[in-house]
Amino acid sequence: MKKLCHLYNNILIVSILLIVFGPPGAVAHCSHFTGMHVHVPPEILALSGSCVDIRCRFDTVPEFNSTKTTYGIWMKYTKKYKNVEESQIYYNSSGSMNTHKMEIIGELWRKNCTTRIFDVTPFHTDLYMFRIENEGMNATYCEDFFMLRVVDSPWNHTLDVYGSNLKEHQSVTVSCSAFTPCVHSPPELTWNLKRDSIRQILTNTDGNITTKIQENITLTYRHDGYKINCSARYPVTGGFKQSPESVKTLSVSHSPKETRASISPSGLVSVGTLLELSCSSRAKPPISRFSWFKNSKDGVTKVSEVQVHRFTATPTDEGDYYCEVTNSLGSETSRSVCVDIFDAPFIPSINIPVGELKEDQSITITCSVSTPCPQSQPGLTWNLKQDSLRQTEKNTEGTFTTKIQETITLSDKHDGYIISCSARHPGDKKGKTAKTEVTLTVSYAPKNTSASISPSSLLSEGNWVELICSSRANPPSRFSWFKKGPEKFSKISTGIILRVKFTGGNEYYCEAENELGKQRSSPITFRSQGTTGSLIYVLLGVVGMAALGIIGFVLNKWYKQTS
Structure with missing residues (x-):
């Protein structure tokens, strides 16, 4: 059982002994009391140039009066329990002493003696013990001391990925944390996972303070092999001190991704060229099966089950090829590559x-x-x-x-x-x-319908002639013949050819017809030879008389001019 250095103001004898027999400068000595301690960590680490927090609380006796002024004193630990010299007192919250830049930030009336030391230097490395002064109780906790160790380099921080057997689509938490000896001046944490992650300052179950940044991410295949790095720097007098960078490489299982098919040589090739079709993919675990397929107008055909498919080009090899890869987590198909043989026939x-x-x-x-x-x-x-x-x-x-x-x-x-x-x-x-x-082949109504007479020379009354009807049509035309009567034309026959006796003044036409329409020819009028000869003679006589008149007029005019 530990000893408590305890001094009661109401014990007159003890007070008198201290005053009378105590050495000059002494502030306390240790007495034996049980069940009361000051609670501090046995060892505290601090970074040179920064600050450090000392977590502290103390036990009291019933005589402790929380309504009265209370002072806390930090002093150098000594095994000489009887007295502590004033030179060994580092801090008194009354303001009478502060050689170590200390400040009690806890509330002493609540029995909280938490203290902060600023601008820590190697000079602060020492053993410390605590004393409390209150109107109801004064005590020095001689055996409940702690060791303050000052280091020059910051501590390694921790980079954690929470999860095992990581797979794509899995949601995981990643955190980076660093020991924080002083809440007033926490370390700055940065990493490559996300900019401006929210910084948290947490108290661990052991009482230590930790600064942490944290992110939840959903894993993809791109995270496999991804290196997460985190760094911490501590503010110190005149700048910062950087801790070593922490790196963690993710290992993420995923189905095949980025599957690609390639062809060598690329571009146009001729018949007889040796071709190589290669298939590549990212996968974890590795690819267990490669398959090659060809697209054609007859459908998809599997051509091989190798990573590199080799063959000599023929006209029938021309076409679209793609590969499919498989592992235990899935499969993926590449985009196609085309085997283009320029001397293969193109038939439009x-x-x-x-x-x-x-x-x-x-x-x-x-x-x-x-x-x-x-x-x-x-x-x-x-x-x-x-x-x-x-x-x-x-x-x-x-x-x-x-x-x-x-x-x-x-x-x-x-x-x-x-x-x-x-x-x-x-x-x-x-x-x-x-x-x-x-x-x-286009179907159309009759076109270019015409009627002709044979023979076509001048004819005499009573001669037999043939009237012929022609037309362009698809399907072929059916022909009908019409003759002009006293009042109108009347249908007299069908067929391409109509055989009739030549009679002056008769008039005929033909009509061509199919399923798409019909068309009529121009009419043919019969004129006999006699009538035609008389008209010619009359015409020649008129022309001859006109010629003689013109000749006479010209001669008469010439005669007058010469005479």
Whole structure:
């Protein structure tokens, strides 16, 4: 059981003995009392140039009067319990002594003797004990001393990640904490996890003070291998003292990420080239399976289960390839790479609407080429229109279609029209092209309907002649013949040819008809040879008389001028 140095003012004998027999400068001696102590840590660490807090509380006897003025005294510990010299007193809260820049910041009337020392130097390294002076009680706690050790370098701080077997999507708490000997001047903590994290000052279960910053983070694959570093610097007289940097490297398990497929050599290749398709990925644990797939118009095909797929290029190898990687936490698929063989054939196709095409119908005609790679857009030309806009679309199976298209309104002139489209690979420097042709079939009503007579020379009454009807139409026309009567034209026959006797003054026309419409020819009027000859003779006579008149007029005028 420890001894308590205790002095009661009301014990007259003890007081008289101290006054009479005590050595000069003595302030107290130690008496034996049980059950009362001053409670301080046995050892306290301080940083040179900073401040330090001494946690302290003391026990009292019933005579302690908390309403009366109380003073606390810190002094050098000595084994000579009888007396303490004034030179060994470092601080008196009465203000009479303060050689060590100390200040009691606790409330003595609440039995709290917590003390702060400012501007600590190696000179402060020592053993300290405490004395209390109160009107009801004066006592020196001789055996409840503590050791103050002053260090020149700051302490290592602690960097903690709370959690084990870290995995992506897991939420964890990360903290950086540093020992804080003085609440008045805590260390500054900085790290690379987040700027301006909130600083907390906490009291641990052992009574020590800790300064801490803390963040909650949700782990991703990018945190695997990520180095969290934290540093602390302590304010001291004239600047700061830096503690060694703490570093912790995260180990985070995750499914495959950043999966990439690459091809060598890249760009256009020719048939016979040795190709290497390589697959890479980030994963923890490592990749357990690599798989290569090819996209084509027939669907997806697995081609190998190796990390590097090697083959010699043939025209059938052209296409889109991608890899898939797997570990115990999942799988991921890369973006595709394209094997582009410039001497593989490009065969264009021409697309027109399905069904019967009719005149005045508006249709869209397309010339397209399916290609495996978006960068190999072929050159397309056709005879429908110059400089048609070229478009490239991605198909569902991963291939690409390059096309040109035009919208036209059909007429009878498009029937039998041949549309020709040519395609050329952009990497083919020889200019080789592939060509496709399609012939349009357009239905339309009869056009250019006409009637003619055979023979076509001058005819005489009663001769047999043939009237012939012609027309352009799809589907072909049905023909009808009409003859002019006293009041109107009447239908007299059908068919292409009508055989009749030549009778002057008769008038005929034909009509062509199909499902889409009909058209009438211009009429033909019969004129006999006799009538025609008389008219010619009359015309020649008129012309001859006019010529003779002109000659006579000219001669008469000339005669008058000469005479």
